[in-house]
Amino acid sequence: MTSMKDAEAAMNICCCTACSAVAGRAGPLSSPGPHLSRRGFLGRAALASAAGLLPAAAIELALAPVARAQSQLTAEQALHELVDGNQRFVEQRMTSFAADLAVLKQKTAGKQEPFAAVLACADSRMPVELIFDQSIGHLFVVRVAGNVATGEMIASLEYGAAVLGTKAIMVLGHSNCGAVKAAIAGKAVPGQISGLYRYIRPAVDQAGTEVDAVGRANAKIQATTLREASPVLAELIKAGSLEIVAGFYDLASGKIEILA
Numbered sequence: 001m002t003s004m005k006d007a008e009a010a011m012n013i014c015c016c017t018a019c020s021a022v023a024g025r026a027g028p029l030s031s032p033g034p035h036l037s038r039r040g041f042l043g044r045a046a047l048a049s050a051a052g053l054l055p056a057a058a059i060e061l062a063l064a065p066v067a068r069a070q071s072q073l074t075a076e077q078a079l080h081e082l083v084d085g086n087q088r089f090v091e092q093r094m095t096s097f098a099a100d101l102a103v104l105k106q107k108t109a110g111k112q113e114p115f116a117a118v119l120a121c122a123d124s125r126m127p128v129e130l131i132f133d134q135s136i137g138h139l140f141v142v143r144v145a146g147n148v149a150t151g152e153m154i155a156s157l158e159y160g161a162a163v164l165g166t167k168a169i170m171v172l173g174h175s176n177c178g179a180v181k182a183a184i185a186g187k188a189v190p191g192q193i194s195g196l197y198r199y200i201r202p203a204v205d206q207a208g209t210e211v212d213a214v215g216r217a218n219a220k221i222q223a224t225t226l227r228e229a230s231p232v233l234a235e236l237i238k239a240g241s242l243e244i245v246a247g248f249y250d251l252a253s254g255k256i257e258i259l260a
Contacts, residue, residue, distance in 0.1 A: 075243040078116045078167035085133035086256045099135040108137035116140070116168040117160040119222065121147040125251050126174050140166050146179030146218065147171055148199035149225040158232045161242055168242065169226065169233075172256070173219035174249040180215045212248075219246040220259050 073081065088094050117140040120128050128141045140160040142153050149171070160166040173180075182189060183200035203218035223246040226233055236242035246259040 073115045073167050075167040075241055079170075079243050079245065082116055082118075082132050082168065082170060083256070083258065086131055086254075088133045089131050090254045094130075094133045096129070096133045096135040101136065104136040112137055112140075113165050114138055114140040114160065115166065116170065117142065117157055117166040118170050118172055119144075119147050119149065119153055119157060119226070120172040121145060121174055121177060121179065123174060123177065126172070126249055128172070131249060131254060131256065140164060144196075145193075146177065146183070146196050146200050147173050147222060148196060148218075149222040149229070150199065154226065154230050154233075157226065158230055161236055162232050166242070169223075169244045170247045171219050171223040171226065171244070172247045172249055173215040175212050175215065175251045177211065177215045180211055180218060184209050184211065184214060216246075216248050216259055219248055222246070223259075 085096075115138060118128050118132075120126060120141060120143045122143045122145045128143070129135065129139055132139065140157075142156045142160075144150065144153055157166075157169055161169065179196055180200060180203075182193065183197045184204050186197060188194070199222075200214070200218050203214045203221050206221070207213040207217040223244050226244050227237060228234070233242065233244065237244065248257045248259055249255075250257070
């Protein structure tokens with residue numbers, strides 16, 4: 001049987017460690033955290049240096065863009081990082097723009113190890129990295145209208161979890177979803193758009209005709225599909241190294257609701 005390592009080589013995609021240069025995501029003496037000012041950080045570093053715990057030359061190095069293996073996160077921590085990032089987005093205190101993009105590009109040009117994956121709707125009003133306050137190399141994003149778990153989407157998410165090491169997967173629906181509206185209406189449409197209907201119809205049958213109620217039900221159904229239809233993902237969940245949840249993004253408020 002072909003191993004994941006062989007599959008990775010065949011796809012010519014490297015799954016080494018990616019790095020984060022976002023302040024506050026490394027350890028307590030790696031960079032100023034979200035609750036510690038730069039002055040406070042310098043004070044701590046100076047005290048550590050005076051105590052012989054940190055060489056003076058390392059203080060400025062600690063303030064430089066830092067790299068942390070994202071695989072260090074547990075499944076629970078990865079999910080918390082998504083939730084915390086969305087809270088920063090809602091409160092307009094984002095940190096991802098402080099990332100050194102040149103360093104991130106350099107560190108991720110030939111390798112990646114995102115900490116989480118998102119199966120999101122293709123809707124242009126839901127820029128996934130922005131609403132989770134994440135930068136280059138942090139998220140493995142798969143998008144399709146209606147955030148439906150088709151075979152292709154499942155295969156991509158399996159690759160993200162089993163090869164790249166994502167620790168959490170969020171199926172992310174959103175308010176006022178056009179794909180959901182179309183599935184509820186069930187009318188003839190151009191091209192292959194109607195091919196999405198069969199994936200969303202179970203949510204319509206379950207939740208009725210209110211768009212957001214169907215959108216929430218659909219996100220939950222697709223998350224369940226991922227858990228149950230993929231032996232690869234099921235094994236990772238069983239091992240405690242992966243969490244799969246459903247979420248719902250409100251276009252007006254920017255808030256993401258974690259669905260039960």
